Amino acid sequence: MKAVFVTEFGGVDKLQYDDLPVPEPVEGQALVRIHAIGVNFIDIYFRTGLYPAAPPVILGMEAAGVVEAVAPDVKSVKPGDRVAFGTVRGAYAEYAALPAWQLVPVPDEVDFQTAAGAMLQGMTAHYLTHSTYPLKQGDTCLVHAAAGGAGQWIVAAAKLRGARVIGTTSSAAKATVARQAGCDEVINYSEQQFDTEVRRLTEGRGVDVVYDSVGAATWERSLNSIKPRGMMVTFGNASGPVPPMAPLVLNQKGSLYLTRPKLGDYTSTRAELEWRASDILRWLKDGTLKLQIHKVYPLAEAGQAQTDLESRATTGKLILIP
Template identity: 55%
Template structure:
């Protein structure tokens, strides 16, 4: 089968299209015939070595497809079942493995590409808005990268919960996408201060929470946009890792809270995983959550897909189609 591997960490040039044996599922595992694989920043972190992995390493955690084979002891899935996973083993490939208890069932009214496009980013948006800082009606939230994959979904979920949303984007085109998703206000950060706009949006008080996937370049402004005892949620490093922040900084800016969550701690049990995925699929099936697929790439163009994602020039999801 064809797959994308790295044999050493580094830039996109390290991504190699290779031929590998079709993997055999071990105990508790299933094999998935991959219909689509999501391209995510965590894949870039694996490739670059920010999140080290044993080498050689086949990239890709997020897939949707059909069960192709069952490992020993798997009784709750059958060959042909439509499934998705955000903890796949070797998802940038024609076939991937996954542990049976980490799968979610994809309903017939959600196509496999949409499922691959929504699982990781959609469940991220879900935990951010419902668990990390549970939004309620009237809360004001600032969402960075509001026209990105997580951003567009997070806007929609925040509005479902009755929150007021101000988002940041880099261009007029992205601003239009964020507004269409439901953002109350959108700031083009290349032209104006999002701190000033966030303060004006809240009549000088500051927002209740900042959801920040950008990292190094926005951290200072994010902290300055918060109300006293507000929460800074830093969940990505698109512009580089957030530098160390002194607890005294949090104190001086209003007894702020700071957290650095990751999805895998919010889907740690099968019950929580199913809750988040089933909410997303229900909303999609009812036409209440729109999933934007920005581009689809053949597997051989994985490097181009990662370059596009890292450029922050995309709006929505990037998929690899084996």
């Protein structure tokens, strides 16, 4: 089978597109023939070694496809089932042998590209808005990179929870996308200091929570944007990791809460995984939410897809096709 993997960490030049053996499903696993793959920043983190893994590392955390075979003990899925996943690595390939409990059924009404592109970012938006800081009517949240793939999901999920959403973007064109996603207010941080603007928009109060996937570049001003006893949720490093910080800073900024969550800890049981994935797929099926696909690439062009994602010039989801 063809796969994209790294044997040493670094830039996109370290990506290898080559043949690997088709894996055999062992106890508890199902073999999935992959039809579509979602591209995410976490793929880049594994490529560079920011997130450790023992090489060779097949990249990719989300995909959709059809079950090809199952281990004898697996009863939850069967050959021919349409499935998707977003919490286990190995998606950049024609086949993947995966724990069967981490596969979720895909309704016939949802195509493979949509299912693949919605799993990781959709469930991330779900846990951020439903569990990490459970938004409620009357809350105000700040969403960075609101025109990006994850940002649009968070905005949409926050609106479903009844929250007021302030988004940040880097251009007027992206601001339009963010408003279409549901933002009540959009700040172009290339033209305005977003923390000052947040205080103005909230009459000096600050927001209840910041959802920040950008990292180092937005860190300090994000803290400045939060109301006393509000929460800072840093869940990505698009501009680089956040530097070390003394806990006293949280006291000085207003007794703030700080968390650095990850999807795996919010989908660690089958019940929780099903809750999040079924909500996302139901919203897609009934049209409550829509996935914006920015571009589709062949798997062999995974390096270009990652380069485009890192450039932050994209709006919406990037998809690979084996």
